[in-house]
Structures are given as C-alpha cells and as structure tokens.
Amino acid sequence: MRNRKITIQDVARRAQVSTGTIDRVIHNRGKVSADKRKKVEQAIRELNFNPNLLARTLALGRNFHIGVLIPYAPSPQHYWSIPAKGIETTAAQYKDYGIVTDNFYYDLFDEASFISQGINLINANPDAVIMAPLFLQESKMLTGKLQEAGIPYVFIDADLPDGQSLSYIGPELTSSAFIAGRLLNSVLPVNCEILILNMVKGFANASALQRIESGFRSYFQQTGLISEKSIHTLTINSTRKENVFHELERFYSGHPALKGVFVTNSKAFFISKFHDIHKLDIRLLGYDLVEENINCLKEGKIDFIISQSPFQQGQRAIQTLFSYFVYKKEPVSIQHVPLDIIIRENLDFYISFNQIYPYETTHEQQQKNQ
Amino acid sequence: MRNRKITIQDVARRAQVSTGTIDRVIHNRGKVSADKRKKVEQAIRELNFNPNLLARTLALGRNFHIGVLIPYAPSPQHYWSIPAKGIETTAAQYKDYGIVTDNFYYDLFDEASFISQGINLINANPDAVIMAPLFLQESKMLTGKLQEAGIPYVFIDADLPDGQSLSYIGPELTSSAFIAGRLLNSVLPVNCEILILNMVKGFANASALQRIESGFRSYFQQTGLISEKSIHTLTINSTRKENVFHELERFYSGHPALKGVFVTNSKAFFISKFHDIHKLDIRLLGYDLVEENINCLKEGKIDFIISQSPFQQGQRAIQTLFSYFVYKKEPVSIQHVPLDIIIRENLDFYISFNQIYPYETTHEQQQKNQ
DNA sequence: GATTTTTGTGTGTGCGCACACACTTTTATT
DNA sequence: AATAAAAGTGTGTGCGCACACACAAAAATC
Secondary structure, eight states, rough: OOOOOOOHHHHHHHHHHHHHHHHHHHHTTTTOOOOHHHHHHHHHHHOOOOOHHHHHHHHOOOEEEEEEEEEEOOSSTTTTTHHHHHHHHHHHGGGTTTTEEEEEEOOOOOOOHHHHHHHHHHTTTTTEEEEEEHHHHHHHHHHHHHHHHHHHHESSSSSTTTOOOSSEEEEHHHHHHHHHHHHHTTSSSSSSSEEEEOOOOOOOOOHHHHHHHHHHHHHHHTTTGGGGGEEEEEEEEEOOOOHHHHHHHHHHOTTTTEEEEEESSSSSHHHHHHHHHHOOOEEEEEOOHHHHHHHOOOOOOOOOEEEEEHHHHHHHHHHHHHHHHSSOOOOOSSOOOOOOOOHHHHHHHHHHHOOOOOOOOOOHHOOOOO | OOOOOHHHHHHHHHSSHHHHHHHHHHHOSSSHHHHHHHHHHHHHHHTOOOHHHHHHHHHHOOOEEEEEEEEESTTTTTHHHHHHHHHHHHHTGGGGGGGEEEEEEEEEOHHHHHHHHHHHHTTTOOOOOEEEEOSSSHHHHHHHHHHHOOOOOOOOOOSTOOOSEEEEEOOOOOHHHHHHHHHHHHTTTTEEEEEEHHHOOOOOHHHHHHHHHHHHHHHHHHTGGGGGEEEEEEESOOOOOHHHHHHHHHHHHOOOTTTEEESSSSOOHHHHHHHHHOOOOOOOEEEOOOOHHHHHHHHOOEEEEEEOOOHHHHHHHHHHHHHHHSSOOOOSSSOOOEEEEEEEHHHHHHHHHHHSSSSOOOOHHOOOOO
C-alpha cells in the first residue's frame, strides 16, 4: 500500500542500464540500441514509471511566459478584475513550475489601445498568449502576427470565428440568452411587454449582440409565448447616465405594459436605479456578478443574474496552457463555461466559495514582484 | 520583467551568512544570534524571497496519506462517484507533492460497514482524513478516535454538529431547500398542493430532513404564499419500487390538486417514472445531477435540479488538506458549496466543463497502481 | 589495416531546498 | 583556570531528473 515512488534509478536497475539510457529512451534523444530500448520500455511498463514532475521542472529550470491581453479593470469591482484574478491566482499556483504572466491591459472602448498593447505583447515575445478578442478586426490582425511568430493563444470571454486559437474558453451566448428568456419569463405576468436593452459605448460587437438577441427571442418562439409577449429591442449608444436615462424615459413612456427588462451587459444595476427613481415595478435580469449587481440582487431589485464563470475562465485558461506546455496535452478547441443562475438565495455561497468578492488577496499575492 | 527566481543562495549572499543560517531562520530551528536573524529577515523581506515549493517538497521527500471514508458507488453514474472523482483527480494533481489517498468505502445503508471501514481507516494510520459523516452516532465515535490519535479530518457532504472537524465542505441545507421552494413555485399555478417527498432506506438522517423541510416551507411563509399553497410532507421508508409507488398512489389519490413535488434526495427520476405511468402533469424538483436525473431534465420531466457541487466538494477537500500540510494554512471551518440551479438549458455546459459525466479518465488515471 | 566517423553507453553536475554533521566561539560549571 | 556544556555557524549530501560530457565499441572511409 505504501509503495515508494518509482524513480528513474529503479527503472535503470531493472533494465540493467544506466540512467542516461533511460533518459534517452524517454526523450527520444541520441541513439539507443534496439535491444536496450526494448528492455527499458518494458521496465517502464512493468514498474509503471511516471516521471516526477517536480524534479523534472526543477532540473529543466525553464520558464513559460504567458502574455495576457485583457481590458483594464478600473476597480476591483469591475467585471474584468474577476478573470484577471482567476489568471493571477492560478498562475501563482503554478509559479514554481515556471509559469510567469505578463499583463497587457487595453481600454475596453478604445481599439487603438488594443493595437498598441498588442504590439507590446508581441515585443515581449511570450511563449503563449491569453487574450480577450473584443475587437474583431484588430484581433484578427494580432492573431495573424501570433501565428507567424508561432505563438499559441487562447481566447477567453469572446470567440473569434475561425480564430485558429488553441482553445476558446467562454460562454455560449445564444444559450445564455435563451436561459435569460426562460428565467425572466418565469417572473412575468402572462401578457406584457419585454425589453432587450443593449448599451454600447463606441464600437459594438455586433455579432455578439445579435446572438444574444436571437437566443432570447427564440425562447419565446419555441415555447409559443411570442403571442402573449411583445418583445422589443433598444440599443443605446452610450453608457452615460443622462443619455441612457433620457432614452429610457422615451421608450418607457411609449410602452406602459413593460414588465421585464433583459440587460445584455453587466450594467443591470444602472437600470435598477432608473426603476427606483421612477418607482417602477419592472423585473430585471442581467449578466455578471459585479458589486453593484450583487447589491441589487440582495435588495430584490434585480431578479436574476447570469454569471458566466469569469473566475473559472481565467483559471481554466492558465490550466489549459500549463497542461499544454508541461504535459504536451492538446486542449479541446471549445470550452464553454457553466452558465450560473444567480438569485438572492444562492448568491452568498457562490461568492464565498469562489472568493470572487470581496477581493481577497493571500499573503503571497500581496507581495507583488515588480 | 524577466526577474529570475530568488533562491536561498541569493538571500544568503545578501545577508552575508551561509544557507544553513537562512534555513534555521525560516524553520525556527537551532540557535541563531539576534544580529544575524535580523539581517536574514531583512534580506528575505527586501528580496521578497519565497521558497520554491517544488524543491522543498523534493528535498523533504515526505508523503501525506489521506484516508477517505465515503459511501461506495455501485456505478459511475451513482452520486457518490462524483465526489470520489473530485478527490481522485485532484489528488492525482498533487501526487508529486506526496499526497496519497487510501479509499475506504462503506455501504450507504449499513452502519456496521461504516464502523468496520472506520476501523480499517484508523489502522491505516493516515495523516489526515476526508469523510462523509452520514451516520450520526457512528461518526461521533470515529471522530473521537481520530482526535485521540491526533489525526485531522474534514467533512464533506454532511456536517456533524460540533464535530471538531478542520473544515466542513458541503451544502447549507436550509438555504438549498429555500431555493427549491422558490424555483418550484415559479412553475406552479397560484392555487395548488405541493409535496415534500422523503425516501429513506434504513436509518435516516433526521436532522438533515428537518432542515430541508423547514427551509422549503419557510420560502412559502416568508413570501406569504402559504395561504395559496398547501404543503404536505410524505416520508416513505423504502426505495423499493413497489413500496414507493404504492405509497404514492395512496397519497396522490387523496390530493388531486397536487401540482408540484420536491424530492429531497437524488431519486427524483424515480418519481418522474411514476408520473409517466399515470400520465400526470406534475412539476418536479430534486437534488443531484446523476445520470437518470440528467435524462429527465433533458426530456422536460424534471424542471429543476439543485446540484451541490459534488465534484468541487472532493476537490476542495483535497485542496484544503494540501494547503494545510504544505502551507500550514488553517482552513476556514465552514466552506459552503455553491448551490447550482440546473435546468435543461444550462445542463450541458455544466456537465462538459466539469467533466462530471460521462466518467472520463485520463491516461495517467487508467494506469492504476495497486 | 590504420584512420576517421558514427553509434552506443555511463558518469557527473546542478536545479533549490532540508537536514545531518562538523566545527568554532561563547557561556556555564566545578 | 580548566573543563564541560551550550550557542552559533558553515559545509556537504541527497531528493529525482535533464543534460553535457567522456569514453568505448562498432561501422564506415581511405
């Protein structure tokens, strides 16, 4: 039961060769006579030898630099600090394996910053890249360069059609919006109006919005509820309070039977404020467990939040690359994350178990290296 | 940016002492003059030295044996194979750190087997224990012995009041049942009857059932829905088809307005069969994402499954002990797992991302050592 | 047949750390 | 003051592996 670990020495003794020969067989390095190679292979099989990863890593002393290109999070409560934390925490866990991350942050609303940080990323010459390809054209340019340079990359949060990435780790938008439809409908009266609310500043990822809208609407089509509910779409090209509230006032006054709003980004709390001011009893569903949404959930001002496992996205991205480098294991090309349904009652467990918020740091993480 | 790792050598040079002294300071071993101790501590701080865990583990060559005492899973689709897989997979990940698990399976319905396997566990003299304390009295006896022997233990799945465990990793039952109430109610008409259905074979964990019932009922009380809904509890002391179906027939015939059933264990699929046979349109909510429930969800025969992160329970248990041994980090005493709301639409992502089912094994796991 | 080249194999060193041991200096004991 | 005991410090070895190197044996070249 308490079987000691099998080492390369054990294999060498068994096969009656030196450890150097074992090494050559394992790594297909140098020349080994057919005779001894067979003996070694047999010994490995018989002893069920598995190289000690710790010793191997220590001996190799190699480092893997992972470039991370994601939006800048202005505060710890911002959505993008969650995937960042997933990356940071998980990378710290693999630190001794030589995993090092270099972060490059771009402005969520500024293509130029994406380009310039992308260039910085390339110049840093990383061994692999994790990126959120939020700008279509610019991302294509960047991945082209990465391919030229032979640098593998994974996408998180958003996919790029035909993006040639090692793996995509993120949500399946159509399904997530379909779920949104089902959930929101469950708290609405039979006959009413529903609003799909897009708020976009600057460049919009049109394809993503389209998939979300189609997923949401298809729930009502498939269930035949389309006859009872009237579903509208409103796209506001701003996230400034005055603009949004103004547009909302206009829309709401024209649709008095409005009873439910589906906010297609993480700003549902914003709409909740509007409802507060006007004392409206309208059901609200949105994305992402950011601080303001959490508070609204607790106060019953938002009914549902769909969380797309942001922490796990970062975590899995690192794990995927780690496994790719250390175990040479090719990942599956699409890794859709769980679509977590968050309501007031399961909120606390979700947060505390995943330590999403408050933003906690361990001692190790506090001592940042610069 | 590409800062080389700080080693004990660097610290020694900086503090102008030998590596042996560094070692003494770090481990509080032997005597060190106040003067040099200060110098070393300062050097460690200034260089932000963090010992390389790989090298440390390798040098120590210590093994940690973790005894695992959980119910036997008759098939890969059984509920208890999921936490087992979480334990197995995660332990494999930490294998090179010397984490070794010894499994002891007991019969879910047989206290005697719990006792005998508990004895086997103790005799194996593990360094720590992971256990599911499903039998109250017997578990208390066992934990008493573990305390005597100075062996730390964590609970998964079920807690023991005042159990002195290092940590409890599992669901908060009252909340989970409260959520069950909210979800089930969302698919029910205003006026109807609801059934809380307990099925227990042999000894029942009465306290758990009580908390579940109270959580469920409290949703209807808090929301004032208690006036519209009539909530019944039925406890069947069997899981045999004839017995259960017989009892159900009796109950259902006496409650024609029954529209929703809350099954308090993982056997919701069983009730679904009954509804099928009698062509009843009754909404169903249950626990645990076992194979049969998955199928029922897909076919729309079960409306909701609440999943208590069984895989993560096992995973977290190992991680907790690993962190406790390797980092000497005292865990928090209660780690409530997320209460995942599973519906037909988010089912697939949940399963595939967590690789819960089908039961996949990696190459490494297949080559079991005996 | 003497040589170069290729193929085959073993030995030695270091990765970063923990720990045993040897050694020197200081303090306590008689 | 002579000895014993304790405090303080450095050196060396091994954990399991990768890899450079040395060297022997076989094959190829002249």
